[in-house]
Amino acid sequence: MTRDFEQFPDDENGNVLWQMAEDGDDLTEAHEIEFSIAFQTQEQAEKCALYLLKEEQKISLFEDEEADTLEWVITIYVYMEPEYSDIIDIEEWFTKIAEQHGGEYDGWGCMAYVYDDEDFEEEIQS
Template sequence: MTRDFEQFPDDDNGNVLWQMHEDGDDLTEAHEIEYSIAFNSKEQAEKCALYLLQEEQKISLFIDEEAAQPEWVITIYVYMEPEYSDIVDLEEWFTKIAEQHGGEYDGWGCMAYVYDDEDIEELDEEFKS
């Protein structure tokens, strides 16, 4: 299939989405996408976490002790169809929030949902049982 650069622009987000599509991931299905913001201090992370909770975001907060310098990381979980323009909009919003709270936006990721025909047949049989 030829890449549609309107749907999958030639940048990091477009490349990830294109690779997901090429791997067989159904991008019309909602995914839980994880966006991350990193902080050097617990206090800044906690203030940002409270702000995100007030904005009705689903989050987790943990310390990454394996980083070169330990850092506090907020992960924001957004259940959505992985569409380029929506991802870019959320990245801009989370970047702004990170900067307002002394943190740094650190990217997004999600689990791929790829099923082959055998997997679907097995699932169908399980549901019939």
């Protein structure tokens, strides 16, 4: 399969989507994509979490004790087809929300269903 650089641009998001396609993942099917925002304080994270809930987003909030510094992470679950331009748009929106609440947008990931001799799942993240 030859890479279409209009569909899969040569950047981190395009590379992840291309790898998913190369692995046999059907990108025309909706996936639950997980976008993350990280915060240094619980208070900042909770304020952002409330904002996201008011925006009708499905989220989880947890304290990441394994990070180098104490960190609170919000994961936003968006059910969508993993299409490059849509991911870019959502990343821009979550980046603005993160900045407004003192956090930092921290990327996305999703479960990719890869079929080989045996069925198994592999998690791919950008």
